[in-house]
Amino acid sequence: ETGVTQTPRHLVMGMTNKKSLKCEQHLGHNAMYWYKQSAKKPLELMFVYNFKEQTENNSVPSRFSPECPNSSHLFLHLHTLQPEDSALYLCASSQDRVLSTDTQYFGPGTRLTVL
Amino acid sequence: QKEVEQNSGPLSVPEGAIASLNCTYSDRGSQSFFWYRQYSGKSPELIMSIYSNGDKEDGRFTAQLNKASQYVSLLIRDSQPSDSATYLCAVNDPNTGKLIFGQGTTLQVKP
Numbered sequence: 075e076t077g078v079t080q081t082p083r084h085l086v087m088g089m090t091n092k093k094s095l096k097c098e099q100h101l102g103h104n105a106m107y108w109y110k111q112s113a114k115k116p117l118e119l120m121f122v123y124n125f126k127e128q129t130e131n132n133s134v135p136s137r138f139s140p141e142c143p144n145s146s147h148l149f150l151h152l153h154t155l156q157p158e159d160s161a162l163y164l165c166a167s168s169q170d171r172v173l174s175t176d177t178q179y180f181g182p183g184t185r186l187t188v189l
Numbered sequence: 190q191k192e193v194e195q196n197s198g199p200l201s202v203p204e205g206a207i208a209s210l211n212c213t214y215s216d217r218g219s220q221s222f223f224w225y226r227q228y229s230g231k232s233p234e235l236i237m238s239i240y241s242n243g244d245k246e247d248g249r250f251t252a253q254l255n256k257a258s259q260y261v262s263l264l265i266r267d268s269q270p271s272d273s274a275t276y277l278c279a280v281n282d283p284n285t286g287k288l289i290f291g292q293g294t295t296l297q298v299k300p
Binding site (some may be wrong): 076114115116117119122130164165171175176177178179180181182183184 | 277281
């Protein structure tokens with residue numbers, strides 16, 4: 075256990091559904107991240123929050139909407155997704171992304187399937 | 190475009206052998222380097238971090254960093270079947286603080 079939890083672990087949804095992914099970290103970190111991992115591709119950074127403020131949006135389609143109510147919780151709201159959005163969605167946290175030695179710790183991920 | 194390159198493999202080694210995983214990166218200003226292990230269907234797990242040129246050892250794992258040649262490697266001594274996984278190299282982008290991940294190298298340790 076890394077101290078980063080994600081729910082649900084598996085999610086199947088239709089293209090018209092709305093769902094949310096939740097991430098919680100118990101490490102006292104200040105930065106949280108959403109990554110997408112598709113088969114045969116490197117990890118893709120989606121969003122970064124530092125001290126609850128969004129500092130990075132890597133040209134992610136608007137059908138993905140992040141929310142960070144506090145430094146310990148991060149959500150990813152999903153609506154009108156496409157089948158190509160099926161992937162493993164990983165949450166990570168780190169102490170402070172300004173530090174050059176900043177280390178990211180990953181949650182277990184949510185395996186998302188869009189039908 | 191900042192890049193981190195890894196041979197996707199699979200790299201196959203017999204049990205007890207040394208597995209050598211390599212990674213090159215494009216940004217000469219990068220300062221932090223990480224190796225993550227990812228079992229199939231699981232999330233990446235941090236194995237080693239290295240920040241200075243030379244070797245860093247932790248149990249059966251040794252990370253090697255050569256900033257002049259822009260490569261970082263991971264050696265696994267006495268490889269075990271349980272080491273079979275994908276190993277991800279990650280390098281920090283000094284301008285943005287982002288971690289840039291390689292595609293990963295799949296390691297297979299044969300009993």
